[in-house]
Amino acid sequence: MIVFLETLGCSRNQVDSEIMLGKLVAAGHQRTDDPATAEVIIVNTCGFISTASDEAVEVILEMAELKEKGICQRLIATGCLAQRYKDDPSLLASLPEVDAFLGTAACEQIVDVVEGRQTTPLTLFPDPNTRGFQDLTQDRELISTGFAYIKVSEGCNRYCTYCIIPQLRGKQRSRPVEDICTEAVSLVGKGVKEIILTAENTTDYGQDLVAGGDTGLGLDIVLSSLAKRLANRDKNVWIRFLYTHPQTLGPEIIKAVQAHDNLCSYYDVPIQHAASTMLRRMGRPYTTEDLVGLFGLIRKLDPEASLRTTLIVGFPGETEEEFEILKDFIAQVRFDHLGVFTYSDSDDLKSHGFKDHVPKKIAEERHDILMAAQAKISAQVNQRHVGKIYPVLVEENPETGVYIGRTQFQAPEVDGMTFIYSPGLEIGTIVPVRITDAYEYDIAGEMA
Secondary structure, rough: EEEEEEEEHHHHHHHHHHHHHHHHHHHEEEOOEEEEEEEEEEEEOOOHHHHHHHHHHHHHHHHHHHHHOOOOOOEEEHHHHHHHOOOOHHHHHHHHHHHHHEEEOOOOHHHHHHHHOOOOOEEEEHHHHHOOOOOOOOOOOOOOOEEEEEEEEEEOOOOOOOOOHHHOOOOEEEEEEHHHHHHHHHHOOOOOOOOEEEOOOOOOOOOOOOOOOOOOOOOHHHHHHHHHHHHHHHOOOOEOOOOOOOOOOOOHHHHHHHHHHOEEOEOOOEEEEHHHHHHHHOOOOOHHHHHHHHHHHHHOOOOOEEEEEEEEEEOOOOOOOHHHHHHHHHHHHOOEEEEEEOOOOOOOOOOOOOOOOOHHHHHHHHHHHHHHHHHHHHHHHHOOOOOOEEEEHHHHEEEEOOEEEEEOOOOOOOOEEEEEOOOOOOOOEEEEEEEEEEEEOOEEEEOO
């Protein structure tokens, strides 16, 4: 069968898609990047917030047209949207075009479903807590070029009041360090130049491995082990980690980054807010003072570090005073990269029952205020790169003489890009670039 898979949502979803594609290719099926030529279409959905759910439904309906008019024989929806609404019969009723709904723990069954060894309409929702780690004897089919994500753990043990991830992905299960290192070395052997560690909270890694959470095994151990293993193979391979938690990002991790040249000095720390009262309502176990101390520590131990965060505005009960605290905090820390979301409500969230929901118009105004402030900060921060030479991972060639890539202080898909002016470069290689221009979010340069 010819199979097309559309991935929506986060990096963890991308890994799941690559695992499923790997299983399908190993079973003799052919992968295509054109849904119009596919006999089977899979949509790996996101359902974290309402806009993501809406996008997932739109994509499913778009693919359903190909099933009606094209050669597609089976349409399958997998992932978080299916898992979130598994007990809602209206989902099945509203999408009769879908032949099978698979939850977040059903990756192992994708071959059987594609080959039609199950009756339809089919629903498969294994308990996410029972999901094992991927089989390293079977290759993933990478979707990205030059970089690859590795999940260091599955699930989450935290219960933020705005989040449903623990219900969708189960409790945290940390992978063995050796397992992570083995996969990384294998990916580098296939030409990958950047390994990106991902999880719901990467710095929570290891807390579940020993009762009580006191393991002595944390992300710093994983980073150090990876850096040494990969340096022995190719010292130029980058290692980046995303989705850290402010409560578990400490000096050991920062020192580990400082001790290894191939670890990116890039700290993705989604704080969600900066007012202590708001953080308490969100179920985030830290305060304004804790955040000031954390980012001060990073700046002290790693002065050249790049900082990224994400925020939520319009959370139930957010006052003008709390918003001002958040705005002042952004001005104080001066993040290199920052994303802002407006609160997304749903009746299956604890925060849904909170008082004083913020009107949508006010939430959107606060979003725009923060993004305008960050645009100015980002433009100023980017100016410091002009005249300097950085290694850049080349990823695209949109037109003759122009390439697009990323430095170590730019993560894929969420940050700005580096434009490279050169007559000829090889995609997937790392090249030295002298920065000549800086913009609000992007930078540009030429071969050094």
